[in-house]
Every structure is written in structure tokens, then in C-alpha cells.
Amino acid sequence: MAERRSQGQGGDGDAARLLLAAARERFSVAATDLLLPSEARLTEWQRLTAAALLIRLVRTIEDALRARLAEHFADHDGLHAAFSSAHVAIAQPVLERAQVLRDAELGTVLVRRVEEHRFWKENARSDDGSEEYLLDLVRDHDAGIASDAMALMIARSRRFDQFNEPVMGETELPAEIQHRLVWMIAAALRQYMVQQHGLASGRADAAIAAVAGELIASYDEGASLEACSVRLARRLARAGRLDDAVLQLILEDGLLPLFIAAIGVRAGLDYPAAWEVLSDPRGRGPALLLRAAEVERDQAAGILLVLNSRGRMFSGAEGNAAARQLDLFEATDEAAARDVLRLWQVDPGYRAAVARLSTRARSVAEAA
Incomplete structure (x- = not known):
């Protein structure tokens, strides 16, 4: 066995700083555009998956806001019809044109999510990919452990669609990032209401403040998979x-x-x-x-x-x-x-x- 050394002394005294800088630099590049250079070592599948997750995440939040706005503008035929149409994205094109989704912290969460899914896929191919440990915890004699394990299992189930492909709902984000994303999508919808339908900006702002505030107030970061895992x-x-x-x-x-x-x-x-x-x-x-x-x-x-x-x-x-x-x-x-x-x-x-x-x-x- 090699002789142990203290990395807190001499030339290795900056080990923590260098480790942090390397990790942050890698994720800063990886997260900004989801167009990663080769040294970031993400495959084309991982890049495309991260981009797809972002699109679906934005659409999930947009749909939640639109459902509330449709009720709010029940007396406005044009807006009610537009917000009720599930087939036409409104906020996504506005955000893409403005290039405002280049949020490094959001991108880091997406990169983590993609790697987690790839890890899960690799495990599913292995001989020991049964996840029996988690199932055993669900049946544990300790009621607290069993309850937390069940919450984790439920949170995991939200990570996959019917084809076992990754999905990402708004409940998977840290609260601060989720709040920023909600307000960004709300701002895009506000622009649409004012520019495309001629709605008075004051009325648009009042509606946005009400529905977005309601969505944010109902958010529970504690339901995320990460929070369940920590508990x-x-x-x-x-x-x-x-x-x-x-x-x-x-x-x-x-x-x-x-x-x-x-x-x-x-x-x-x-x-x-x-x-x-x-x-x-x-x-x-x-x-x-x-x-x-x-x-x-x-x-x-x-x-x-x-x-x-x-x-x-x-x-x-x-x-x-x-x-x-x-x-x-x-x-x-x-x-x-x-x-x-x-x-x-x-x-x-x-x-x-x-x-x-x-x-x-x-x-x-x-x-x-």
C-alpha cells in the first residue's frame, strides 16, 4: 500500500481550490449552452437528452401557467382559446429567440439528470440491476425508513415516461431555479399577450403576478428525488x-x-x-x-x-x-x-x- 500523504501541506495545499475550479469550469461550459466541447466528455445522446429535458420542462411549466391564465381570461375569447390550445407552444419560441435559457445552474441540474439516467440504463443492463435494496427498505420494520423509501420510489417513478425515457417535471428543480424559470416563462407569456393580442400591459402584469405567484407558492422542493434521497x-x-x-x-x-x-x-x-x-x-x-x-x-x-x-x-x-x-x-x-x-x-x-x-x-x- 502506498504511504499516505497529507494533501493539506506544501504544494498540495491548493488541492481543494483546484478541484473546485476544475469542477465548476467543466459544468459552467457544460451547462451554458448544452453544446458541450469534447473535453466535457458528454456524448451526442447526452447533449440531445439534456436539450429535450429542457424543452419538456419549459413546456410543463408553461402548460401549468396557461391553464391558470385560460381561466383568468375566460371573458377574452382570443386569449382563452390560445391558452387552451395544447398543441401550440407560446413561451418556448419566445425564450429561444431571446436566448435567455442559458442558465448555468439550470444546465448543471440537467447534466446531473442526464448522467443519472445513463447510470440507471447501465445498471438496467447489468446482472444486479434489480434495485432489491430499495424494495426491501419499503418493507422495512422501521416505519420511518419504510415511509421515506416509498417517497423515494414514488419520486423515482416521475423520472421516466412510458418508454423508460427520462422526463423532468418542475418538482425536480431547486426552488430558486424553479422560481426563476417560472418568472421567465411568465414574462414570455406576458409578451405574447401584449404584442399579439394587444392586451393592456397593466392587466397582463396583474394576471401574470397572480397565476405565477400561485404556482410558485404551491411548489414543494421537498418532493424532489434529491430531497427524498437525503431524507x-x-x-x-x-x-x-x-x-x-x-x-x-x-x-x-x-x-x-x-x-x-x-x-x-x-x-x-x-x-x-x-x-x-x-x-x-x-x-x-x-x-x-x-x-x-x-x-x-x-x-x-x-x-x-x-x-x-x-x-x-x-x-x-x-x-x-x-x-x-x-x-x-x-x-x-x-x-x-x-x-x-x-x-x-x-x-x-x-x-x-x-x-x-x-x-x-x-x-x-x-x-x-
Whole structure:
């Protein structure tokens, strides 16, 4: 076994900053246009799937707003007919022409969703893709665990259409992103009402404020798959049932969101932070995350093998990633790994600022 080293000392003291900058740079590029360069390592299928998810997500929110607006304008024949027509998109063309859907945070969620689905597809092809662990939890003697497991199963069912292709409803977004998207779509509908139907802007604004505010008020971020996964992971941890073997079993069963939540609970990270570290484009994140979570070597090796065989986003740029990651795992002690990941335990706004400055400094240095 390689001698462990402290990554918090000497030349490795900036490991956390570099890891964060690389992850944020990768997702910034990946999320902005959903037109990813080759180094982002997304396939054409993943890009098209992300774009399709965005279209369906926008249409879902648009339909919810239009249904409310149709009732609001029951006395306006033209608007009532337009909003009641399910076959004609109104907001989507306006938003595409204005190019206002290039939201990096929204794009990051879409990229996560696409990779989760691809991971699920890889698991479905494997011999152990039965997801029996989650079914066992639904039947668990602990009523709280059984209830949280059932909520997770229901949330998972919303992720697939009748052909097992990915879908994404508005309940899958963080509240802040969902609110921004609702107001953006509402603004597009407002433009349509004023410009195409000559509606007085004051009346349009009053209607939009009412229906969009109602939709936002009814939103429950706690129903998302990620939130359900975190609740279940925390409950398992409180019950002393989130050991190394369970982590490996969760991943082998293809339950990637639950694994991310569980490893985050073990390492003291929230869900977005655990995902960001796990998907480090240079491939070091998984090893550091497992070491910080104090996973034993045998289970860590098994987890790294699954991540690299079914989740190419977790393997880094070079081949033989699992072996390299295991070497890093063995060479890094728990304290050093936790020190590297301490940056992911602070406010996300601070992480974003550190990432922007680090990326900018590197760009300046490369140009010099």
C-alpha cells in the first residue's frame, strides 16, 4: 500500500481550490449552452437528452401557467382559446429567440439528470440491476425508513415516461431555479399577450403576478428525488444503518441519487456539493470523497469499479481510472481528505466566488 500523504501541506495545499475550479469550469461550459466541447466528455445522446429535458420542462411549466391564465381570461375569447390550445407552444419560441435559457445552474441540474439516467440504463443492463435494496427498505420494520423509501420510489417513478425515457417535471428543480424559470416563462407569456393580442400591459402584469405567484407558492422542493434521497440517507445514518457495505449496495443497485446523498451524509456534504466533488473532471473527487467518508479499502475499491464501469462522468480524462483513484485513496489519509473537502462545507456562494477567481487566474496565467 502506498504511504499516505497529507494533501493539506506544501504544494498540495491548493488541492481543494483546484478541484473546485476544475469542477465548476467543466459544468459552467457544460451547462451554458448544452453544446458541450469534447473535453466535457458528454456524448451526442447526452447533449440531445439534456436539450429535450429542457424543452419538456419549459413546456410543463408553461402548460401549468396557461391553464391558470385560460381561466383568468375566460371573458377574452382570443386569449382563452390560445391558452387552451395544447398543441401550440407560446413561451418556448419566445425564450429561444431571446436566448435567455442559458442558465448555468439550470444546465448543471440537467447534466446531473442526464448522467443519472445513463447510470440507471447501465445498471438496467447489468446482472444486479434489480434495485432489491430499495424494495426491501419499503418493507422495512422501521416505519420511518419504510415511509421515506416509498417517497423515494414514488419520486423515482416521475423520472421516466412510458418508454423508460427520462422526463423532468418542475418538482425536480431547486426552488430558486424553479422560481426563476417560472418568472421567465411568465414574462414570455406576458409578451405574447401584449404584442399579439394587444392586451393592456397593466392587466397582463396583474394576471401574470397572480397565476405565477400561485404556482410558485404551491411548489414543494421537498418532493424532489434529491430531497427524498437525503431524507432517507439521514434516517439510515441515524439508525446506524449507513455502513460501507450499504453504500456499495446502493450504488450496485443503480440508485445513484441515493448514493450521492448517502456519501454526502457520511462526508458532511450537502447533495450538490457531493455531486460536484464526485464528478471532478480530473477524476480525483471520488477517491477523496470516499476517504473523507472513512470508507474501508475493500468497499472503496468496489465502489470505484462501479462508478467507472457505469458512470463515465466519474472517471476523469484518462483510462484505467479506477486503479488511479484507488492509488489516490490509499495515499491520502482521512484528515487530509476532509481538509481538501472543507471548501464544500461552506456557503455555495463562497465556493462559486473561489471557483471564478481560480478559473480567471488560470486563464490569465495561460495567456501570459
